[in-house]
Amino acid sequence: MHQTLWPKSPPPTVRSAVAKTQRWPLSTPGEITWLRMHLRDHILPSTGQAQTHEDDLDRLLLAFEELASNGLRHGRAPVAIALHMTAEGWLIDVVDAATDRGPIPAVDRDPAHGGLGLHLVARLCAAHGWFIDTQGKHVWAYIVRRSP
Numbered sequence: 001m002h003q004t005l006w007p008k009s010p011p012p013t014v015r016s017a018v019a020k021t022q023r024w025p026l027s028t029p030g031e032i033t034w035l036r037m038h039l040r041d042h043i044l045p046s047t048g049q050a051q052t053h054e055d056d057l058d059r060l061l062l063a064f065e066e067l068a069s070n071g072l073r074h075g076r077a078p079v080a081i082a083l084h085m086t087a088e089g090w091l092i093d094v095v096d097a098a099t100d101r102g103p104i105p106a107v108d109r110d111p112a113h114g115g116l117g118l119h120l121v122a123r124l125c126a127a128h129g130w131f132i133d134t135q136g137k138h139v140w141a142y143i144v145r146r147s148p
Contacts, residue, residue, distance in 0.1 A: 006103045006118055009129040011091055011140045023059045023082040027138045032068045036061050040085070050090050052132050059124045063141050066117035068105050071102065071139065089144040090124070103139050 022043060024035055040061060064083065064127040071079045075096025105118040121129050125141040132138070 002084050004120055005105045006139075007115070007129045008102060008131060010092055010131045011093070011129065011138075011142060019087060020085045021080060021082060021124065023080060024087075026068055026079045026081055028074055029069060032072070035068070035081070036065050043083075044085075056114070056145050060092075060143050063121045063124050063143060064092050066121050067092055067139055068140060070094070070117055071096050073136070074098070075104075087145075089142060091140060091142050093138055093140045095138050097136045099132050099137045102137070 015059065026030070026032065027049070044057070053065070068081045071081065071094040075094070076098040079094065079096045080087040082093045082095070084093065103118055105122075105147070106116055121141050126144040130137060130139045
């Protein structure tokens with residue numbers, strides 16, 4: 001079930017070259033909150049990408065926060081997150097050292113107990129998956145922007 005929901009595959013090749021990539025190490029949940037605000041207030045405006053549909057921006061920030069928090073909660077240090085920004089959208093890539101296991105979406109869990117982040121990200125994004133390379137385990141999601 002969860003292999004279908006969160007497939008083992010590298011991210012898609014985006015149509016345009018990456019306009020900008022930002023990477024951040026993660027060690028605490030407070031850093032995720034700060035990064036989310038920093039993205040909205042500073043990073044995206046500096047690339048001209050703040051001029052986008054509000055719900056696209058909300059999808060980006062929610063997926064960013066969910067994947068980052070999952071990396072900290074379920075991954076193994078060191079954990080880092082990268083955001084690749086293109087004209088078409090955003091590729092979020094969380095890397096951690098837990099190469100012995102992939103992301104496992106919650107199954108048959110009461111939503112009051114959490115654990116639905118991967119399901120949510122899968123629904124919000126055009127593509128998602130995970131793979132392992134020499135850097136560690138990558139859990140990624142790709143969000144397509146609508147034209148402003």
